[in-house]
Amino acid sequence: MNGRDTELAKARAQAQLRRGMYLLPSLFTCGNIAAGFFSITETIKAISGDAPTHLDWAAIAIIFAIPFDTLDGRIARMTNTASEFGKELDSLADAITFGVAPALLALIWGFHFLPSTENPTLLEHLHQAGAFICFLFLIGGVSRLARFNISHDAQPRNPGRPGRKYFVGMPIPAAAGIVASTVHFVGGLPVPNWWVALLWLGMVGLCGFLMVSTWRFWSGKEINFSRSHPFQLLFLLAIVFYVMLRYSSVVFFAIGITYMFSGIWARAAYGWSRRRRKEAGGVSETHTVEAKSPNLS
Numbered sequence: 012m013n014g015r016d017t018e019l020a021k022a023r024a025q026a027q028l029r030r031g032m033y034l035l036p037s038l039f040t041c042g043n044i045a046a047g048f049f050s051i052t053e054t055i056k057a058i059s060g061d062a063p064t065h066l067d068w069a070a071i072a073i074i075f076a077i078p079f080d081t082l083d084g085r086i087a088r089m090t091n092t093a094s095e096f097g098k099e100l101d102s103l104a105d106a107i108t109f110g111v112a113p114a115l116l117a118l119i120w121g122f123h124f125l126p127s128t129e130n131p132t133l134l135e136h137l138h139q140a141g142a143f144i145c146f147l148f149l150i151g152g153v154s155r156l157a158r159f160n161i162s163h164d165a166q167p168r169n170p171g172r173p174g175r176k177y178f179v180g181m182p183i184p185a186a187a188g189i190v191a192s193t194v195h196f197v198g199g200l201p202v203p204n205w206w207v208a209l210l211w212l213g214m215v216g217l218c219g220f221l222m223v224s225t226w227r228f229w230s231g232k233e234i235n236f237s238r239s240h241p242f243q244l245l246f247l248l249a250i251v252f253y254v255m256l257r258y259s260s261v262v263f264f265a266i267g268i269t270y271m272f273s274g275i276w277a278r279a280a281y282g283w284s285r286r287r288r289k290e291a292g293g294v295s296e297t298h299t300v301e302a303k304s305p306n307l308s
Contacts, residue, residue, distance in 0.1 A: 035090065036097050039083035040104050046076035047108025050191075054116050057199075058123065066120050067199030073116070073191035074263055076108045077184050102156050109187035110152040117190050118145040121211040124201035137208050144216045148190075151219035152183040158223075167227035169281035177227040185228070185270055186218040192263040221274060228274040 050072035057065035083101060087093040122141035125134055158180070167179045193214070202208050221228075255262050 036083045036087040036092060037100060039079045039086065040097070040100050043076045043079040043083065043101075043104040043108050046072045046079065047104070047112045050076075050108070050112040051115060054112070054119050057119060062124060062201055063199035065199070066116065066194055066201065069112070069116050070191040070194035070199065071259075073108065073112055073187050074195065074259075077188055080105060080108070080184050098160070102160055105156055105183055106153050109183040110149050110156075113187040113190040114145045114149040114152075116194060117148065117211070117215050118142060119201075120194050120199070121202045121208055121215070125205065125208060126203070129205050133205055137205060137212075140212055141208070144212050144219070148186070148215050148219040151222040152186060155180055155183050155222040167225055169227055169278050176230045178230045180224050180226065181218070181221040181228050181271065181274055183222060185267070186222050188263070189218055189267040189271055190215065192260075192267040196260045196264040198260070218271070221271065224274075224278075226274050226278040228270070228277075 050069040053065045053069035053072065057069070080101070083097070084093075087097055118141055122138050125137065127134075159182075162179065167177055202211055
C-alpha cells in the first residue's frame with residue numbers, strides 16, 4: 012500500500028469516526044424520548060389498576076430523563092458535533108418528555124382518583140380546571156422551548172451577577188422535574204381530597220407561568236468539572252449519587268422546590284432593591300432642590 016492509499020484509508024477512518032461522534036449526542040436524546048414514552052405508558056396503566064406503582068414509575072422516568080437532556084448538549088459541545096438536526100431533535104424530545112408526559116401525569120395523579128364521596132359538582136369543576144391548567148402547563152413548556160430556540164443571548168428582566176449565566180424563565184426540564192418529584196415524594200399515591208387538588212392546581216399553574224416568565228433562573232453552565240481535581244470530584248460525585256439513590260424522594264423534591272423558589276426570590280429581591288434605589292434617588296433629589304432654593308424667610 013503506497014502513501015496515497017494510506018492517507019485515503021486514514022481519511023476514511025476519520026470520516027467514519029466523525030459520523031459516529033455525531034450519532035452519540037442523538038443517542039442520549041433518544042434515551043430522553045424513551046424515558047418520556049415510558050412515563051406516558053405508565054401513567055395510562057395507572058388508570059386501570061395499581062395506580063401508586065405505575066404513577067411512581069412514571070415520575071421516576073421523567074426524573075431519569077433530565078440527565079439525558081443535560082448530557083446530549085454537553086457532549087455535542089465537547090465533541091464539536093452540534094448540528095441543527097440535533098437541536099431540533101432535542102426540542103421535540105423535550106416537548107414529549109418534559110411537556111406531554113408531566114402534563115398527563117399531573118392530570119391523572121392530581122384529579123383522576125379523587126374519591127367519589129366528594130361533591131359531584133365540585134369534582135366536575137376540579138376535573139375541568141385540572142385539564143385546563145395541565146394544558147396550560149404544556150403550552151407554557153413548548154412556548155418556553157420555542158423562545159429558547161430563537162433567542163440569542165437573551166437577558167432576564169431582573170439581571171443577575173455579571174459573568175454568571177442565567178436562563179430566562181424556568182427551563183422545561185425543571186418544571187417537569189417539580190411535577191415528577193412531587194409525585195415521587197408521596198410514592199405515587201394519588202391526591203386524596205379536594206383541597207389538596209386545589210393546591211396542586213396552584214403548583215402546576217405556577218410552574219407553567221414561571222416557564223413563560225422573563226425572570227432569571229440559575230443555569231449552572233459556568234460549572235466546569237475539568238477544573239476540579241479528578242479524584243476529589245469522583246469522591247464527591249459518589250457521595251451525591253448515593254444520597255440521591257438512597258433518599259431520592261426527599262432529595263429530588265427538595266431540589267425542585269428550592270430551584271423554583273430561587274427564581275421567585277430572585278425576582279422579588281430585584282423588585283425590592285429597585286424600589287429602594289428609586290426611593291433613595293427621590294430623597295436625594297428632594298434634598299438637592301431644597302439646598303438650591305433661596306431662603307425666603
